[in-house]
Amino acid sequence: MMRLTMMLEHTATANFSRAMDIIQKYWRGFLVSIVVAAAAQFLSEHYGAPAMLMALLLGIAFHFLAEEGVCKPGIEFTSRTVLRFGVALLGARISVELMIGLGPRLIAVVIAGVVLTTFFGILCARFLGRGWRFGLLTGGSVAICGASAAMAISAVLPKNEHSERNLIFTVLSVTVLSTIAMIAYPILTEIFEFNDEVSGVFLGGTIHDVAQVVGAGFSVSDEAGEVATLVKLIRVAMLAPIVLVISMIVRRHAEDGNTDGKRPPILPTFVVGFLIFATLNSLGFIPEVVVEIMSSLSRWALLISIAAVGMKTSLKRILDVGGQAIGLIIAETVFIALFVLAGVALLGH
Template sequence: MTAGEDTAPEATEKSAPTLASRLRDYAPGVLVAATVAVAAQFLSEHYGAPAMLMALLLGIALNFLTEEGKCVAGVNFTARTILRIGVALLGVRISVALLIGLGPGLIALLVAGVVATILFGFVAAKLLGRGWRLALLTGGSVAICGASAAMAIAAVLPKNQYSERNLIFTVLSVTVLSTVAMIVYPLLIPVFGLKDQAIGVFLGGTIHDVAQVVGAGFSVSDEAGETATLVKLIRVTMLAPVVLVFTLVFRATHKSEAEAGKRPPLIPGFVLGFLALAALNSFGLIPRQAADITADVSGWALLFGIAAVGMKTALKSILAVGREAVLLVVAETVFLAAFILLGIKYLG
């Protein structure tokens, strides 16, 4: 037997790692991300801080673990695969009944708000001298569902050297702004003479993250809280079509990457998962208890994912993003609030 034949089985084994070897590779990083997520949830439950924000900040503090060592593979796996699983599982919250309950006028307003905010972000980014990737990432996250949308959109955006930095900045900024809005909006909107249902529409149509929408709505009244939650979930339904549109555009415009074998799939797997779960839920095929458990798993998967993304990002890279990026996210937030408020007044 020649030397080449003697080493062939070993080469084959290295090129096709077993499940057990992958688990050994991933376990340290996944466990660290899980520990960060649990700590973030503890801080959220006991001190009222947003869990996503805490996971992000704690993850950034552990950036040194991803420079080299045993955690690198597991953190990368968590930041990509587990995060996408979390986004896919969000579909269990969605059903056609939610859409029917709001009526065509309000649904049209919410869809128009999403589209207008993304377009506004694109134009504003050009005026501020920022790239289109940051524009789509921030505009989509502000328009749809905050950190969850940012992570889903980042998964299909063509990558460059600033991709992870932009994602961390977007998650951090929309989470902070969402928390500010949760406190400030209920204090400001009575000035406009809105009734509880209209207040719920405004809060659900403008605040970025689901948890802050619930907090703001029920701080006004039960009716406002229930309406705000419903409206927010309708915005979440826009996640799949927006990501799909972005994917189709990127496939058409990034031909060089396609030739290099990096062309994204027509419909990302996590978007298919999102749509499949939404369809099953719409037909009543997911028991309520199972849906609640799946929603909890989704929340934890997203928390794991954002902790891992934080661990992959150095603080100095976030600080380097620039004040124009901060101004962009604030402007998009103000634009969406003004757009929804005017729409409510117009619809009566």
């Protein structure tokens, strides 16, 4: 009994020591990322600027912290692990019951828009000589949920020397375009005299980031805001299957020796978490107050991680991406907007 007690004490001491070593290694970079994210949130609340965009730009300003020194390991940890945690918690926002209310035809239009926009991005990128990774990253972020999708897709793509630059460019671009759309698209709904339902489908089916969808939808009317939010959640729900398919394709290429980088697991852990939380919420097992807490944690985790991603990338590398890339992401944005409009028109709404 005495030996068992001593073994347990030794194990507990070893685990505590290991945990303290991990904290000692990562806490500085993690804390810096939190401070940058908090500053971005302050700017967002007081000046109306998108929090993601502010976190990204402020992070880039502190790039020197990620080049060397005590903050570097923590910034790497935050940009990778905290990101996956935030994406997993996004699943708590998904509820099948709410989405069914839109009807199968509208749901089909939204899902088709996500899939076709992703393929459109890949095809256009290959045509422009940008590579399939870049097309998948930009097309998926435009099709699904902006910066959150960009970070989730980037997490399962094989890495190369342009990975960080492409991620930063994509997050920056979709955030700026989403902000422009939040202002411009409600004006278009008035010009074309859309009713509240059509306005909600158009706004929710085309604007990239969730926050901008909510802002644009409720600026038209309460009904348009509710429909826009539901439509947007359908696009968010597509994040897990899209990332899963990407992961399986990348794994197959790795097995064939056709790609570089570490071979990913068949089902990434954060996708498993996303699916579990989405299922639990759909079954009514997660109380509404807990859903709100998890949504808030997810938003903060993504904000903190994008601040860390910003710190890892220099402004010069972003500018190297070129005009073709800007044209590509604008083309993807126009494509999904035209597709959703055509789908709504064909359904007679």
